[in-house]
Amino acid sequence: MRIVVVGDVMLDVDLSGEATRLSPDAPVPVVDISGVRRRAGGAGLVARMLAQDGWPVTLVTVLGNDDAGSQLRAHLAGVQLVAGTSGYPSPVKTRVRAGSHPVVRFDQGCEKSPVPDVSPAMLRAVEQAGVVIVADYGRGLAANPRLRALLGRLAGEVPIVWDPHPSGPEPVPGVAVVTPNISEATKAVQAGSGSAAGSADTVAEILLQRWRSRAVLVTRGEEGAVLLRQGDTSARAVPAPRVEAGDPCGAGDRLAASLAVHLLAGRDLPEAAELAVHDAADFLAAGGVSALPDTAGADAAAGHPAPAAGRRTTEPLLLARSVRERGGTVVATGGCFDLIHAGHVRSLTAARGLGDCLIVCLNSDDSVRRLKGPQRPIIGQHDRAELLLAMECVDAVMVFDEDTPEAALDRLRPDIWVKGGDYKGARLPEADLVERWGGRCLTVPFHPARSTTGLADALAKVS
Template sequence: MSSHTDSRTDPRTGPRHHRRTRRGSGQQPLLVVGDTLLDQDIDGEATRLAPDAPAPVVDVRHHRSHPGGAGLAAALAARDGRTVVLVTALGDDQASDTVRQALAPRVHLVELSLDGTLPVKTRVRAGDRPLVRIDDGGGTPGEPGDAVREAFADAGAVLVADYGRGTARAVRSHLHTAARRAPVLWDPHPRGDTPVPEVRLATPNAAEARALAPPAAEPATGDSLRAHALRGAALARHWQAAAVAVTLGERGAILTRNGSDSPMLVPPPHPATGDPCGAGDCFAAVAAAALGDGALPEEAIQRAVAEAAAFVAAGGAGNPRLWDPQSPAPPPAHHCQDPFTLAAAVRARGGTVVATGGCFDLLHAGHVGLLESARRIGDCLIVCLNSDASIRRLKGPGRPLTPEADRVRVLSGLGCVDAVAVFHEDTPETLLRTLRPDVWAKGGDYTAETLPESAALREWGGQAVTLPYLAGRSTTELARRAALAPLTPPTTTRP
């Protein structure tokens, strides 16, 4: 039995002190409960077979280790600066000490003793492809003490990252109580415990949902969306959960509410290629944090799908920047990139940076045609967008009709737009001098000679061009027609 005692459970530095600082900041902690693992990645190249057996020989290039399981979920939940408390079982072994060292700067640890050693999961990869996985170690969590009880009492939301190693079972009575007063998200495992009744959301992946669905309630087989939705509905009833979201990898997630026959499919905002290891933990962490912030399950799933896709694209749990304490927290997930980083990267590889600009207050067919044409000129398209204050100065106090954040989101959702940069001046010239695009494109209602940005483009050898523009489309005309449209449909009289 582990004899490790964590000084952070002292009343001066433990949950009681943590509760006072939280109430001063106005946000309750997110409590993560579950089994922590140590994940190890051994990366190398395999170009030959061993002389004594038909097995590949891996020449190791990198050897990395980081917390996995509930430890990874807690670290991911803390990336946005929120307070996260992790209840998990750790022992006196080297793997446990490695996990403590990695998690201590990020989350508040409340430990159960561990009789045994921390599980270690080792992946050997060659050319970024897994060759073999080795699982080692394991132990039994001890009984929870007062520090665990206080952590539950203080939680604003709870994430159960159940990897079937016994932590959720050890604190099950606390989870029963928590589910009656706070949102609980349960990320299940086939070898783990059944979620307690009344959890707000359960998040099995497709394989877990297939394994966990009650046989008598299995209404469909196969990999169709209908089959996944029916399994989710059956699990919601079986677990007495408010909702179940079955995660489907590159297809996103399908959400089913208990008692509803209308599932909601949430696809990812963009295709994500990369290492999927840890994507489920990222999904659960983001969704649990969103529920703790007051989001509905539908909103939480949308955030979680987007963040999980960005997580995979960035390299998954093996991304070294994830564990670099100097790395800033990532921005909200989005397929659009940072415009300045994008421009520098495209220039560095000899590509052509294209930029265009405007208010884009009510996006219409003329705008879309212009943007698609501009994107075809080069290797990326950056939209320079007038801020709300800039538009008010240019168009008057009644504008913009669509606020800046919404305009950014609409433009970013277009496949032809690679990045959006907002400027606050009356013209984008200052922004352009920083971006230094090769081409500045505007609609055919201008000429290249009369574009006010042309002089700035010549400073670094850029070119201003005009593109065809659909006549008769304008925000002003759309607003006029909307103002004249009846607010209610006309009544009709049946003969």
């Protein structure tokens, strides 16, 4: 169940400030530096994102024996690190920003280096993966013959997400999906044929044949992505939500990380791609890399992962699979949870006591509207999910868009499906479905004096 990230790391340094004047020596802006932040970049950024979201992640890489290498180890606290020695200076990329806009970047130690060796420990770590992300940043690790041979063998057994680099090698055949952006994909086509690349659909078709991967996902920034799988007659568009974002740095890393999580959870590639594109857009809308938690604080120094910004994000299908593999009991319940009240809290707490995790199947906004009328929900689905996740008794939330939770239940397959005691004495509507995989339906105490409708009516009288 562990996510393994394989690839090149670098130290990213952000110098931020304001530019209010030009230099008297040359017509260039003067940036008054007010903040300095350092973080692990490249494959290190992918691993940090996953660790901050609570996923068990191993980073397989090589590091230099220098000050930058030591800083990288500190900024990778909370990530299981299996690192060989590169024998060369650690690459450092320093970005200067005026406000939210990049001004210039300085690269140190980023020249092309020989292909590094891999240790037996590095190979063993890759073999233990439930899903692999190859985050190639052109520093040579992805070209190591022994590592490539292992990845080639694993390609038929576990999902491999390959994020390529123009200076790196081609992906090994058979990986689940390769994720170049449109610029990288175009360069790859031109390098192989010397001719113009054409549309994103055409580029995806050429690269799918050349790389012999199972799929290619060409990302196009605010235009979303194009997905083409082996056997498809045409590429499918994956739209992206419109967001205001100044700096796209890290969006590709966020997309690769999210793809891996969704594939590990058992989702098919089209759904995983759609979710990953939205995750990348959300990442940029939230501020991108500049909004990531600082890993140089007390948590990192103590060897613990820094807390993730925002809500706890446990993937429900992956959680259910993990609990079942440990021999535990998966409990699920469902509802709109429009205005959460004491009755909800009591019922959810009782449900959590029936097993080893509680997953709430939550009606989407559209679903609530169809069930309750055009004035509902009072609170949107993202806020409702966040409030539920803030409860100690709730381990994950799964939003569904249908009128009933049956489709969500069929994917989740809990051991116990829980409803309120107002169903007592009646057979639950979902009973036939749940019993099909050996699950049980149970009720927990219902508190009739407490309801969302009653609370909404009371609020309407004082508004």
